[in-house]
Amino acid sequence: MVHGFLRTACATPHVTVADCSANAESIIQNAKEAAAEGAEVIAFPELCITGYTCSDLFLQQPLQAAAARALEEIAERTAETGSLIIVGLPVSDGRALYNAAAALHKGRILAIVPKSFMPNYAEFYERRHFKPFDAGKNPARTLYLSEKNPEVPFGTDILITSTRDRNVKVAIELCEDLWVPLSPSTKAALSGATVIVNLSASNEIIGKASYRRTLVSAQSAKTVTAYLYANAGNGESTTDVVFSGHSLIAENGTLLAESELFSGKTIFADTDIERIVHERTRTTTFSDCADHSEIFREIPADFTNGGYDSASLILQRKIERTPFVPSGEKERAERCRAVIELQAQGLAKRLRHTNAKTAVIGLSGGLDSTLALLVTARAFDLCGAERRRIISVTMPCFGTTNRTYKNACALASKTGTELREVRIADSVTQHFKDIGHDINVHDVTYENCQARERTQVLMDIANETGGLVIGTGDLSEQALGWATYNGDHMSMYGVNGSIPKTLVRYLVGWFADDAKARGDTDTAEILLDILDTPVSPELLPPNGTEIAQKTEEVVGPYELHDFFLYNVLRFGFSPRKIFFLARAAFSDRDGKEIKKWLVSFYRRFFAQQFKRSCMPDGAKVGSVNLSPRGDWRMPSDASGAVWIKEAEGIEC
Missing domain, CATH: 3.60.110.10 (Carbon-nitrogen hydrolase)
Structure with missing residues (x-):
């Protein structure tokens, strides 16, 4: 064996x-x-x-x-x-x-x-x-x-x-x-x-x-x-x-x-x-x-000795590259439809219970906020509420590109929501002056000030309009801690909280296919362009008109991280076994690359639990979730030494 x-x-x-x-x-x-x-x-x-x-x-x-x-x-x-x-x-x-x-x-x-x-x-x-x-x-x-x-x-x-x-x-x-x-x-x-x-x-x-x-x-x-x-x-x-x-x-x-x-x-x-x-x-x-x-x-x-070892074994079973996403087209479409309905029903219940007059969403033109808006629109339909009570807020700043800005505005219009534009560059610049930070130093302070300013704007608009701030962060970001604490990390209800990044892409694709089937080619084209846009928080100035800050170049491929996340949480597998499975699933990737991002995953996962310990409410839709009130309870100061040491010791 x-x-x-x-x-x-x-x-x-x-x-x-x-x-x-x-x-x-x-x-x-x-x-x-x-x-x-x-x-x-x-x-x-x-x-x-x-x-x-x-x-x-x-x-x-x-x-x-x-x-x-x-x-x-x-x-x-x-x-x-x-x-x-x-x-x-x-x-x-x-x-x-x-x-x-x-x-x-x-x-x-x-x-x-x-x-x-x-x-x-x-x-x-x-x-x-x-x-x-x-x-x-x-x-x-x-x-x-x-x-x-x-x-x-x-x-x-x-x-x-x-x-x-x-x-x-x-x-x-x-x-x-x-x-x-x-x-x-x-x-x-x-x-x-x-x-x-x-x-x-x-x-x-x-x-x-x-x-x-x-x-x-x-x-x-x-x-x-x-x-x-x-x-x-x-x-x-x-x-x-x-x-x-x-x-x-x-x-x-x-x-x-x-x-x-x-x-x-x-x-x-x-x-x-x-x-x-x-x-x-x-x-x-x-x-x-x-x-x-x-x-x-x-x-x-003594019958469990098939005469092979870890290096020579070619598994007689299929290891899915995207365990959160079914490989069959029909099954995938059914899964997407079911997930969207679960998200929408969960939000609809919260809207009714709080008697919210509005829903406020920070719309960036990226995948996560796009999905959150589309799900919120579905929830308002379920509640029999007018979509114009959804307030889509675009907040351009130092890293915003014309492409994402236009897509955000166009999507807000096509979904029938109210669009508000709040340019936050002046507010953030003033804050830099207040705390004595050099605006030319593009460090974590430079990035996080923007994220927290956006959250403040959304919370204040929600207070002003008697609404709820709808969180856009996804499961993969929670696992890696790729969120600004008390920035995009915080909301009043997180509709994407149990949706991994690999699935977010297919869910947005499902909405694009649905729009196309209904003859709404304009919406379909917007969604397809959003799907084609590199994943980015857009917190650093662009290279001309191009996005400079590409998330997967910093934290690693989400396809790999979602694979690691699924096998860590769902089955408790060891780093060596997960590496072995990843080599089988990602035969086109170099083993050293897989090991690099596996070690990175464990480092981030253990270091960032404190963010998950106080994450907002959000409905569970799949078998893996990181809610501290449900599936995952872990000390924020737990050591990852055992896992990291084993991962670092893997021979490629």
Whole structure:
């Protein structure tokens, strides 16, 4: 394992019904091929050693004996792989026949897990051949398989635990066990299982693939596990039904890999066990349920060594560059619409509650203030209030460019708001004189005086008109502390407070697309030009007509910082793991560049908590937020030494 990733695979071998030797050859070949790709856990379908569709042949002693011999052969001939291999077969304890799964590792048969729930409806008639296993009536015991394996652990109370990483605990269930209200995997997860392997023979009918996909994803979410669903396919009898080999791998509600129907291909996914453990720890209700867990037998095995390291591992999963923004166009549009509605509804409630007569916004012609204005306009529409009661204030000063100024004025006009222009250069110059600051020294005082003057203007206009100052700062700026304390850091309600910069861009783009769809090409063109403008606070004099102060040249690319922010807050990952993930997501960026901005992120994040500790109200819209009243509570004087030291020590 590397950085908590466990490489998993689901294989669908070609089976010959009732020919255990032929099936063993197919299973061995598939297992070796998957192991060669670094798979540490390899799942095969239900009853794959015999074929699921043997029907009454299951009751024939020669078939049962052949299955046991084939199992031992598979174990011996896959011993050198080092992978945990799980296959299905019928086993007898001398009193009943069980539909079971066998866990194999380095030539050993570690355990046999029987199926708990036997479908006996519609096209299924498993109770004709197999006995369902009732854990309540069967104490922990072993099963005699042969002279080579006289005491194999047998039951549903079994976890295969990695000796290299005890967070990796594998439990097994079979097909119908997933489809019942209280699955064995639920009990196993509460008892510590982080990986569930389901050996299945789910036949294909119209619409079933979609339902199966939903079921697997939902169970992985409810149990907070990696869930492997290996399904039967090629070679099964088609006397009455057809099997497609539809296999899936999901992790905590997210589908990581899925086979095409009838493809017969092995699927792989690197499941993040560290992420699963963090999610369980963070979600305290999971541990509340685990208080009622059962005692499982743990069988140790050294199977989490895929033969790769941090440098050579190419992840078998997609790492999104923009975790706050869906990659699919349709899903992205739906997300934008939902986020905007949440922002607007939150502000509308505050406007109604305070009986605000106006909303006051500092409009700069940049992305954040543009989004704030558009959301405020939507909130006023929800309240049935006239948009002219929104006061858009442009406050040109030393760094304002003609481009941003014109866009601010044009947008205020197109949205139907009142535009006020308050030029603050004279006020700021006077303030410099009052405090004895040289206007030619363009330092932090030079910049922050302008930001605080703007905030004073907005607050005073709000007082004068009986309104609220709408904050424009976003989540990314809060994380980095890229705001002037008691300047743009402060407002009466922050509509963008939980919106990261990467998402702000898409939200403004959504408004542009919406305007274009309504035939409002003028507004669309304004918004597109704002999107094309470099991000800047415009606090330093321009270079001619061009913006001189470009934020991302100072603090770093927001695309990287938002990636860091998401993984730090959402999963608590270490700097080394975040760097590893960033290298996978940003293959076009140099590792030294990523490290530089990662170290910078941690320095800024720890140094700037004092600003977040007194940030204004604002509705949470996503899974990551920095509100001190909700998601993130951190001492303002906490040391970041542990994180910074690790980040600085990363080798590129």
